[in-house]
Amino acid sequence: MSSRVESWPEHSFFPERLYTAAWALSLVVTLVGTVGVGLGPETRPTGYALLATGGGALALFSLSAEIRRTVGREASSGLRLAIVGVGGLAFVSGVAFAAGVLPGTAAAPLTVRLLILATAFQALLVSVDIRPARPTLRARVAVLLMSHGAIFAGSVLTFPGGPTVPRAGLLLYAGGFGVLLLNAFWARTLSSGTVPPEPETDRRRWEGVLLGAIVVGVLGATAMVLTTQTGTLGLRTPLTQLFATVTGAAAAVALATLGVPQSAPLALGWLDSPAVTVSQHVSTLFVVVNGFVLGIFVAAPGLLGPVFRVFLAALLVGVVLNYAMLLYARRRDPDADPTDPTTALADAGVTVVVTGANEVDALSASLRENVAALDPLPFLLVPAARSSDGTQEVMQAVREDHPDRIRVVEGTGGSKAGDLNQVWEHVETPYVLLLDADETVGASFVTRALRVLSARPDVGIVQGRKYATYPDASRLSRFVSAERQHSTWLDHPFDADVLAAAHFAGSAAVLQREVLPDVDGFASDLLTEDIDLTIRLYLQTDWDVVYVPEMGARELLPGSWTSLLRQRERWARGWAQVAGRHLGDVVRSWRALGLRRTAGLSWLLLLAVSAPLYVIFPALVVPTVALDASLQLSLPVAAAFAVFLLPERAISFAYAVFRDPDIPASTSLRRIVETVAAAYLWIAFGWLVQLHSLYLQFAGAPQTWTVTRKSRPPVASPPDDD
Incomplete structure (x- = not known):
């Protein structure tokens, strides 16, 4: 708005x-x-x-x-x-x-x-x-x-x-x-x-x-x-x-x-x-x-058949990829890390950077926990200057308790991207652990990332997995958590390992300090500066991005349906902006990127603006009913497509929820029904958000970096190392 x-x-x-x-x-x-x-x-x-x-x-x-x-x-x-x-x-x-x-x-x-x-x-x-x-x-x-x-x-x-x-x-x-x-x-x-x-x-x-x-x-x-x-x-x-x-x-x-x-x-x-x-x-x-x-x-009635085949092909590609994600997830071996995180952090060379804008509630729950869990790493806290709810006071209070480890630099860039660009020069270590105000991690998050960075000097970003701290707090929490589990446990590893299209998620990641200067910092004119940074990293540098799902970062979920809508609206607009700016560059750079990465990145960017294609089903069906046109699809073939296409969403969501190694879930009938319902409701919700976001983009709506209001139970669960 x-x-x-x-x-x-x-x-x-x-x-x-x-x-x-x-x-x-x-x-x-x-x-x-x-x-x-x-x-x-x-x-x-x-x-x-x-x-x-x-x-x-x-x-x-x-x-x-x-x-x-x-x-x-x-x-x-x-x-x-x-x-x-x-x-x-x-x-x-x-x-x-x-x-x-x-x-x-x-x-x-x-x-x-x-x-x-x-x-x-x-x-x-x-x-x-x-x-x-x-x-x-x-x-x-x-x-x-x-x-x-x-x-x-x-x-x-x-x-x-x-x-x-x-x-x-x-x-x-x-x-x-x-x-x-x-x-x-x-x-x-x-x-x-x-x-x-x-x-x-x-x-x-x-x-x-x-x-x-x-x-x-x-x-x-x-x-x-x-x-x-x-x-x-x-x-x-x-x-x-x-x-x-x-x-x-x-x-x-x-x-x-x-x-x-x-x-x-x-x-x-x-x-x-x-x-x-x-x-x-x-x-x-x-x-x-x-x-x-x-x-x-x-x-031109003759176009009905070809357009329908393109429509069906797009559906098939998406569903086939989702089935492939399931197969890949079943074959993927959990990462085993024998490193003792307590001794490994002393010489890690990592600065923890935490940003916050009007997020005093989230910071009150996470900041001291992170400072304790990541001892003795130095922290750089970046409260947005526009914060007016006590965010700056909380960060200053924690700094006073740990003056030898914590610095506070006020961000005046007007957005998270602008604040990070502004304070990056204060980072004096070769690596940066970037966290949002509501995220908490354990020491092994850092040691796993350092192991990847040590083995592969070409890696610029090691992205960890985000999952809900309180996935069962409410019906809304279960609804959002199911999608996040599907996205972070199935989608992201497949995108990274199979499609070579791992992407930076804005936080819960360890970065080489030189990554930002090599691409002239974050783009402050886009709503998803993380996705833009990923694409520019691939197009302009030799840095790579690696996704490690075993690096777990717990996050708080949106506290209301309005907060969820605004969060996903911002994400959808940002992805659409990046697609409009970089999709052509990605396709033209296929020789440098390679066919696999070009196809993977192009698919992700196309999905960001795909709602207008997927919602034309009424225009495909109406001519067959009212205008005596034919899709030339026999009943047995249509039935076979339905049997193949329709169950996939329920199967993949159920697998993500009930096989998640970080979030145990009861297999009660109520939870199963709730998960299956969420699987299909997320399709409609995703299309709704994307169409709304495209309307805003076409209308020239101003870009507003709103803070997603998060919620959590009054009593926090005890932290675990991962």
């Missing part, structure tokens, strides 16, 4: 009440006109006239909002005002033509009216997006392709005399204009301050209205397509007229959100909650993506 709240700028041209009344009247007129067009030939002329009048007025409200934001703000405001004026004139003229108001346009075919209306809308929305609305070029290009690209394709399909398939054109129009309206809303919000809007603000409520209108509009267009059996659209049946009316009304509401009054109706307060916000972000992307894909299938 954004970091601050701003109100909408005042409507300086009119008193607020007058503006609100005129805006509401224009919207009502537009909606009445839409209904009139949909009712039938008798009311259609009047409906077109009302539609042109109300729609033109709404366009003027949008243009007035853009003018207020342009006047006096920049030296080029004159040029921008000219662009706004041309866009507004083009929109009003286009609406008048589509409505048959202009002389000689009443007899124009429906396809021509649709084409002119689409172009008019496009001109209006382009006039709004006259400033870069995305902080990154990749996000901006993606938005432009999804909007203007889809609209152009829809116009080509709709244009008379060309390959006319208006049904597909309507779907592409609906999705394209949905994204373009979102882009305009994001541009407006970015120019005013923050995006996406904070809960309990007028801006968030208007965003909720826009997202609801986009979803309804795309679904209405889809319903029109599925209920039209021929290749051309028309308003011949009551059902088609109903769907057309719903789609038109949604378009009118969406257009109206570009010039909304300052205050939103109190009745929209239910849109404020984080759950509704996330649900709207996810459902909007879900519906728009499926609308795009379905439009492509309607235009």
